[in-house]
Amino acid sequence: MLRSYLPAIVFLILGGAVGGAFAMLNTVIGPRRATPHKQDPYECGLPSEIKRGMRFGISFYLIAMLFILFDIEVIFLYPIAIELRAYGSFALGETIVFIGLLLIAFLYVWRRGALEWR
Numbered sequence: 001m002l003r004s005y006l007p008a009i010v011f012l013i014l015g016g017a018v019g020g021a022f023a024m025l026n027t028v029i030g031p032r033r034a035t036p037h038k039q040d041p042y043e044c045g046l047p048s049e050i051k052r053g054m055r056f057g058i059s060f061y062l063i064a065m066l067f068i069l070f071d072i073e074v075i076f077l078y079p080i081a082i083e084l085r086a087y088g089s090f091a092l093g094e095t096i097v098f099i100g101l102l103l104i105a106f107l108y109v110w111r112r113g114a115l116e117w118r
Helices: 002-029 058-075 077-082 089-111
Strands: none
Touching: 058 077, 058 089, 077 089
16 A cells, blocks of 8 residues: 555655755855845736735625635536536436526626626
């Protein structure tokens, strides 16, 4: 049993050792001069215009949460799609009910205006 896991264990040990060695080398020989330009936030190749303390609107968080919710629910369809023949017609019926409930939830959220960017 251990022989089948041996390559994975060796790979994890080597990966951890290389990652740890690079992190240690960076702290030992890396430059430590902090300048205001280096301390500025940086994202996507452009300097950020957002200053500390800026507040996002609630619609940003609402849309992000809805995306995560629907995205995770769709992931549940993958195992059934792979093994639908093994599960039979019962799984197909349950999948149709699940998709119907997702559609009802999506229409409810849409009608309530939660997807409108304000």
